[in-house]
Amino acid sequence: MSALSSISSELRLLSPGRRRPVLRCDLCPKGCVLHEGQRGECRIRVYLDGAIRAVTYGLPSAIHLDPVEKKPFYHFHPARQAFSVATAGCNLHCANCQNWTLSQANPESLDNTPLSPDELVTAAQRMGAPMIAFTYSEPLVFYEYTLDGSRAARQAGIDPLLVSAGYANPGPVRELFKVISAATIDVKAFDDGFYRKVCKASLKPVLNTLVLAKEAGIWLEVSTLVIPTLNDSPAMFTPLAKWIVSNLGKDTPLHLLRYYPQYRLQNLPPTPASTLRNLADEAHAAGLHYVYIGNVEGDPASDTRCPHCGTVLVRRVGYVVLRDLLGRDGKCPNCGTVIAGVWS
Amino acid sequence: MTRRDWLAGAAALALSAALTGCEPRRGDPMRAAPPNLMALLRARSRPFDLHHVAPGTALAG
Numbered sequence: 001m002s003a004l005s006s007i008s009s010e011l012r013l014l015s016p017g018r019r020r021p022v023l024r025c026d027l028c029p030k031g032c033v034l035h036e037g038q039r040g041e042c043r044i045r046v047y048l049d050g051a052i053r054a055v056t057y058g059l060p061s062a063i064h065l066d067p068v069e070k071k072p073f074y075h076f077h078p079a080r081q082a083f084s085v086a087t088a089g090c091n092l093h094c095a096n097c098q099n100w101t102l103s104q105a106n107p108e109s110l111d112n113t114p115l116s117p118d119e120l121v122t123a124a125q126r127m128g129a130p131m132i133a134f135t136y137s138e139p140l141v142f143y144e145y146t147l148d149g150s151r152a153a154r155q156a157g158i159d160p161l162l163v164s165a166g167y168a169n170p171g172p173v174r175e176l177f178k179v180i181s182a183a184t185i186d187v188k189a190f191d192d193g194f195y196r197k198v199c200k201a202s203l204k205p206v207l208n209t210l211v212l213a214k215e216a217g218i219w220l221e222v223s224t225l226v227i228p229t230l231n232d233s234p235a236m237f238t239p240l241a242k243w244i245v246s247n248l249g250k251d252t253p254l255h256l257l258r259y260y261p262q263y264r265l266q267n268l269p270p271t272p273a274s275t276l277r278n279l280a281d282e283a284h285a286a287g288l289h290y291v292y293i294g295n296v297e298g299d300p301a302s303d304t305r306c307p308h309c310g311t312v313l314v315r316r317v318g319y320v321v322l323r324d325l326l327g328r329d330g331k332c333p334n335c336g337t338v339i340a341g342v343w344s
Numbered sequence: 345m346t347r348r349d350w351l352a353g354a355a356a357l358a359l360s361a362a363l364t365g366c367e368p369r370r371g372d373p374m375r376a377a378p379p380n381l382m383a384l385l386r387a388r389s390r391p392f393d394l395h396h397v398a399p400g401t402a403l404a405g
Binding site: 013014022024035037038039043046048055059062064065066070071081083084086098099102107108110111112113114115119123136163 | 382
């Protein structure tokens with residue numbers, strides 16, 4: 001594949017008499033209807049030279065080396081480094097976006113670094129990173145780069161990781177999940193009204209993506225940014241925990257992330273740690289085994305405990321793993337319970 | 345935008361929603377890409393330097 005996308009349909013009824021047909025982008029549920037020269041809501045999929053192209057293909061604007069815990073992944077090869085890349089663009093427009101300078105920017109307004117999928121792999125190898133994470137903005141909108149980069153990584157024995165809001169159509173998602181090793185999907189709230197008002201998207205496609213990840217058998221973790229007054233009530237949160245137990249399984253790790261004022265939501269305070277702890281209790285009560293609190297330095301709720309005997313198996317402070325008692329088999333050394341995940 | 349374009353866009357929205365159940369957004373002039381977009385992207389390209397890949401970032405995720 002290349003930057004030229006075939007993930008589109010011609011709207012024939014609207015096309016007679018035009019030099020170029022009207023196209024609809026079929027990558028995500030927004031289905032942007034584009035005339036030649038227009039770009040979709042994601043800003044990077046542009047109708048150019050007869051087709052919708054992901055113009056940032058091979059042109060990441062963010063390249064970093066991060067601990068895998070930062071994505072967050074807590075049950076996938078702890079303490080390893082992920083070579084992390086992103087281009088501009090996102091199909092959501094969250095008022096609280098933490099990476100808005102990247103996700104809500106036009107690609108031509110940012111510096112970029114030409115890096116083909118093969119060069120991506122070579123760079124990760126030279127940095128000693130056993131994983132490549134497509135992250136920061138929305139890897140599903142620079143889909144072709146994510147897909148080709150993941151294929152190249154897998155061929156080289158590197159794990160491709162996806163960090164996404166999961167708002168895309170099932171066809172492309174299924175194709176990508178054939179090559180991805182693990183995904184963290186961010187559920188903004190278990191409420192369609194929240195998605196429409198705060199993120200300019202909808203909930204159902206995200207839930208579909210989560211189910212597809214589970215069906216594909218890739219390692220899956222779920223994160224939720226808890227924003228005071230908007231999605232911090234147990235009434236809104238508890239149904240999410242119950243849905244995860246029913247549809248993804250009680251062993252799916254759930255990360256409750258602390259909100260800090262960002263972008264267009266500067267008027268709200270950071271999430272109180274007590275709110276996060278209350279919601280974590282709700283999630284445990286709903287049946288989830290692994291519930292973590294993120295962005296609260298040193299909180300014991302960022303440790304992995306055995307759900308059977310309570311032994312602290314992985315001790316974390318921030319993104320640093322201080323102790324890891326799990327071997328490759330992922331068994332609790334105290335009681336032998338198998339801890340779900342992919343362990344080193 | 346001409347009246348014909350506007351009508352075409354509105355029809356496309358209704359058609360997409362009816363046929364696919366998706367949540368279509370229409371293209372509009374505000375989202376028009378600059379005609380020399382690829383040249384602008386090339387102009388902002390910087391060569392990759394491994395030594396400039398700093399561990400960690402303020403970006404989330």
